[in-house]
Amino acid sequence: MALVTLEKIMKKRAFAPVLHSIVAALESSVVIEDVEGKLLLATYGAEKGDRYPVSVSGEVVGWVSGSEKAASIAMLLSCQAESEIEKRTLASEMLTKYKEITLLYDIVEKISSCLDTKEVARLVIEEARRVIKLSSVSVLLLNKETETLELIGEFGHDQEQPTVSWGVGIAGSVLSSGRAEIVNDVHSDPRFVEGVVTICSLMCAPLKAKDTVVGVIKLGSDQPVTYTAEDLKLFTTLASLAAVAIENAGLYEQLKEAFYTTVYTLAETIEKRDPYTGNHTKRVMEYSLAIGKNLGLSEQDMARLQLGAVLHDIGKIGVRDSVLLKESSLNDEEFEQIKKHAVYGEEIISRIASLQSAIPGVKHHHEKFNGRGYPDGLKGEEIDITARIIAVADSFDAMTTNRPYRQGLSLDEAFEELRKYSGSQFDPEIVDAFFAADVMEAFFAANSRQKIIL
Template identity: 50%
Template sequence: MIHISLKRLLLKKEVSFIVREIMALLGTPVFVQDSEGRVLLGNAGEGCFKNRHPIKLGERVIGWVNGGERALVLASLLSYLATVELEKKAIGREALEKYKEITLLYDITEKLTASLNPKDVAQLVVDQAKRLIRADYISVMLINEDTGMLEVVAVSGEGGCYTDVIEALTGIKGNVVHTGKPEIINDILSDSRYVRKAIGVSSLMCVPLKVKDRVIGLIIIGSRERINYTAEDMKLLSALAFQAAADIENARLYDSLKETFLTTIHTLAETIEKRDPYTGGHTKRVMNYSLAIGSELGLSEAELERLQLAAVLHDIGKIGIRDGILLKKRKLSFKEFEEIKMHTIYAEQILNHIKNLKKIIPGVKHHHERFDGKGYPEGLQGDGIDVIARIIAVADAFDAMTTDRPYRKSLGLAVALEELRKNAGTQFDPDVVKAFMKAYESEKLLSKEADTDAKHINSG
């Protein structure tokens, strides 16, 4: 509630001037008291007055003007000025609240737009809703397009709140999804559609996440105590939902685009493998080994993504190698080996045409460089070789040693590990070999499939 102090009002320069002028014009002694009888203006000792006029703010008396009958003018004026002051304050407070809301929404919009993962966006929505509206429970549910069910993707609140909760489109939530209109239910227990769940809220607000006219999910806010969510609260949550829906949809589109891209890349890699039945599964294993080494080395998300793509496409250049050489079962001649080496250069030429893959060229082109500078195609050395290429070199060699080749059987795990150790510092980056061994020991390295393959090779 906004408070108006009569004392402070009288201290205002313009008010004090007018009041003193009027008091002088009245020509009789006048004094002003606050509601508790304290004299604020004039001299109470100048006489005893029969007339006491209230200074009112609405129905509330905030003070008195004591004087003759004509002193009523002053009481009316002060009542009026107090009312104006109250309105001014109310407008100011409302403007401040609005400003705070707008700043908060702007802040949220900026954060949301910056995120490209649907779950991250949903979690941000939950965190920001907490700042905007009073609630014990907040969740974002999205409709799974395949199952048609509502899934909790982000949640905040104590006890009984879980992600991965799946619900059918029934009850209050189902209604909001079907109508596309938000709902406030301040007394949920008296709502026949309510099915009591572990979250146990008494008041609830449910706002749809809409993209154009399509509802893609909901934001649900609840309070354990019964409170009155207002139309203002709903407006605020709807503004948040409007922005959130667009960003969640964008993040989902980005995700599916990325998936399509990755599928295309894997298909491309598989077509190369199909030419050589001996290398079946090689790409996938090299990718798994590389990622295990990469995480052991603490690479960032972006670097791991680059590593994954480069590992999958490391031998893409073999498209340009003739079958007669690529599939040859006997040892390659010097000239033939020179031709095989060209796959690193062909890879660069292919990847150069694809904008999104240019960044992986150093990782792919240099996966046959050696740490001591004796590799190909450029004879790069040490840190001069992209770390992605140094990782793939170890993963590629390990897989080659632990699988059967046209010209020899698998060397077995123990020999392969020893070879890596022996060649750390010459052929391979010693830090990468160390990371490989660590990942291997912690069993992070061998995926189930790779493990089975390796065991199979050993026993065979």
């Protein structure tokens, strides 16, 4: 069926008056009918004579009959119809291009600031679902050590096999060739792994960053469809953008890991001076994170809580050994020395831009909820939430750890102490969160290789 009807062409606002003027000027008999015989125009007193076809791309869409001049009208209508088809094709191509550009703009805007590989995969899957007909998508990253593809995101399920290896199956083949492919009949493809896949048609594109294939993205339909070269072009562009974003996110994750390793190393320097505190920093971090998770802290607050917990006692590096390592009770002057570690800690980390968010946790982890702590005597919510959490975690660990000069409290005794000082030393909301959180899980994990005090 033609994309246009003769009736619609004749009714075009710019063309209808021209047609009527020409027919009137011919002063001749003309009858115009569509292909099904519906009368569209007839001059007064017209009689049907010879019939001339109105054709579009070789298909007849109507007839003009009458005198010999009807042939010219048929030709005019055919030209107008062809022109209409060309306009529509052009408009359709422009619309496709517009959709493509909009997609690319959207995806670039969304993923360029994304620094998590799984989140990049999720966004790419979301965009692919929006613009391409599919029932499943999967994003697979290459594990260079095992030479297998690992799933980092999927919608639906289109895995050919649980693990995709280099050169094996369609995805493995795209991984090794580095070329995107359309497989419109998956089941007749020799690479198809029988009995596992449920899709009928698929497209698979390599995730290429700087000419290196780092994975593949694959989409498929569980109904037979014919993916076109245009679909593949769009999909390949999407894969290229995803590859760059995934590479950036991977580099950021490596950088983040290096940053945390440096921070832990920094924190360990203080622990090395006081071997009896062994792993205190790690335990305080784990207890703090368990409490923070229970309180539903934001990702940003959890990150600064983690940093603050790891670095909370970093200022002890500025305290003399004779005081820091003293096994008997401290006198007033020595206690004043110890108290300074909170401010020393702030001074040390304030020089490092990436550690600024940890300052409240480091400086104020000895503040008390009732305002009787140090160094600033802050109270209630004047004390940053990370510092209030670290205060509980730090005290719990200090209470339950054996020291050379005293035995640690039992768990029940430590719980009792936390309850006793809830509302005075500790924020009661944090103490409640401590008991509701999986702190005990963290406690037993942290103490699994140590003597558990019960």
